Amino acid sequence: MTTTTAEATAGQLGRVRYGSISRGRRRALFWSYFFLILFVIFFLTPPVYMFITSLKSSAEISAATNPWWVYHPTLSNYIDLLTQNQFLIFFRNSAIVSICVVSITMVVSIFAAFALARMRFWGSATLATGVFLTYLIPESLLFIPLFKTFAYIHDKTGIELINHWWVLIILYPTLTVPFATWLMIGYFSSIPKELDEAALIDGAGYIQMLTRIFIPVAIPGIIAAMIFTFTVSWANFLYPLAFTTSADQLVLPVGIVTTLIRGDVYAWGQIMTGALLGAAPPLIIYAFLMDYYISGLTAGATKG
Amino acid sequence: MAQVALRNIVKTFDRTPAVQGIDLDISDREFIVLVGPSGCGKSTTLRMIAGLEEATSGEIYIGDQLVNDVPPKDRDIAMVFQNYALYPHMTVFENMSFGLRLKRFPKPEIRERVQAAARILDITDLLDRRPKQLSGGQRQRVAMGRAIVRNPKVFLFDEPLSNLDAKLRVQMRTEIKKIHQKVTTTTVYVTHDQVEAMTLADRVVIMNAGRIDQIGTPHEVYHTPKTQFVAAFIGSPTMNMLPCRLVENGSGLTIRLSDWLSFPMPPSLADRFRTRVGTELTFGLRPEHIIEGRGEVPPGAAAFEARLDVVEPMGMETMVYFIVDGVEVCGRVNPAAAGRAGEAMRLVADLNQMHLIDPRTELVI
Secondary structure (H helix, E strand, C coil): CHHHHHHHHHHHHHHCCCCHHHHHHHHHHHHHHHHHHHHHHHHHHHHHHHHHHHCCCHHHHHCCCCCCCCCCCCCHHHHHHHHCHHHHHHHHHHHHHHHHHHHHHHHHHHHHHHHHHHCCCCCHHHHHHHHHHHHHCCHHHHHHHHHHHHHHHHHHHCCCCCCCCCHHHHHCHHHHHHHHHHHHHHHHHCCCHHHHHHHHHHCCCHHHHHHHHHHHHCHHHHHHHHHHHHHHHHHCCHHHHHHCCCHHHCCHHHHHHHHHEECCEECHHHHHHHHHHHHHHHHHHHHHHHHHHHCCCCCCCCCC | CCCEEEEEEEEEECCEEEEEEEEEEECCCCEEEEECCCCCCHHHHHHHHHCCCCCCEEEEEECCEECCCCCHHHCCEEEECCCCCCCCCCCHHHHHHHHHHHCCCCHHHHHHHHHHHHHHHCCHHHCCCCHHHCCHHHHHHHHHHHHHHCCCCEEEEECCCCCCCHHHHHHHHHHHHHHHHHHCCEEEEEECCHHHHHHHCCEEEEEECCEEEEEECHHHHHHCCCEHHHHHHCCCCCCEEEEEEEEEECCEEEEECCCCCEEECCHHHHHHHHHHCCCEEEEEECHHHEEECCCCCCCCEEEEEEEEEEEEECCCCEEEEEEECCEEEEEEECCCCCCCCCCEEEEEEEHHHCEEEECCCCEEC
């Protein structure tokens, strides 16, 4: 009896197709690639089109040739733009605003998130939820009351806040701090409690705990928050459009649109070049910081 | 080096009592193990000594100093956590030296102390690695190293071995004992594993529902438990407990366990229990005191026949189980003498080793 069972099992095993697992995997891979390629086409078409157009002269852009091919490549758009004082001012304004906003946001949100995530105090949970709720208010609703507030400040104190590029340094944190704080709260909360207790016993105070344990361990989260903040302050269009008007006070996104579209004349070549040059810094920064995302710095703190 | 004293310590979390009045004196260089089931308050007690929890009332002394209001970093203690709590972004060396670096020790001394601790723990070649490159046992050693380099007054261990697999746990247990023999720092060790408690402790503190049931050497808590809880908690397999009634039998006493099983009370014990005649009691006897019956029955013991329900060979010995009025009773017999399940076997109970428990107070009489 036992022998027959053994044989039957052996027979069944013999018929098992060992390739089935890899065949399933191959199919999964096929569909993964299918959708990945679809995704790449969808998202890379605009920048590729921008790049192609930026290499064309105005005559070639308006000519009825294949829009996906450059017959007479030229760098004139790049040269024009980069030798134009105005464009460099936009670029400088954008860069200073973004760097300042990232710095301010990171300082405020790291301290706030550490307090909200780790120092249990009265109302800390409500406050944490409140921080996130402020983020949910659309920016397009916020700029009108902000504008009114600035006008009021001007009336009372005589300080003119409108139509200065640096006012964006005050404005953008209202968008970035809540989200960055919320992101950091999540990250800090995922750090095991024993780690701060160990640090506490080792003799660390709250500031040392933050600077020597929390910040290094939460680097991937901090990088994520920085990328988010940088993107918001680099690419925001509505606020600079509403709060700045003079040509020398503009930042890149608004500057390109207001100076390169004159009436109904679109300088397409330069617009595309400007957009491409404007998109470069975030791209370079992401590529540089991406490694931090991937490296699993937090692994192995506790029993994994 | 210091003694630790707890005076009527109470801790309540949002009105839920966790620790309900604990008094404990730990002498210098002593290895104390707090043991009990989960939720008995042992970890909370340890965390109060560490300063990670504030005592609701009562006094905690380390050395001669009242430390209730002293923050953890100034208590001069070191703690090893269950999940190691190593700093993931630091190397082993940095992990171990973190406390010293915060206290701004001179660099050569830091290196010297870390090297010395690493030698004790046999981790000298791991100092440049990060925690994630280490195995569980190695991480545990690093966590202990972090405690040793500080040269604190007191070591606190919070279930340090429960994340390790069974074999490594036994190995690290021996290791901890060796380290304590070398370093001889006052140690408070929390575990739910009574074997760990018995093997490591100078004195075992058995906690139950926020109170201390008994404090004693491993020998004391094993052989003379004070409460039913201690009797049942310490020892594996657990002590057999059966409801019984004492009956007067001429000049002696008889312990009546069931219609078919009664034991004569050894005369040496009879006087102690005479006042309890007629009351409901719980009879307790450890499995190793129920052995195979061969030849003459020694004084104070009683032979009986039982139908075996389950037989578990363990190699060195064999566990035999039989049923007395619905309660399973375990005996530990010589494998050569063990009967088969379903058969009757002659067993001998060593009644000199028995315990009688008052079921209302749950105290051992």
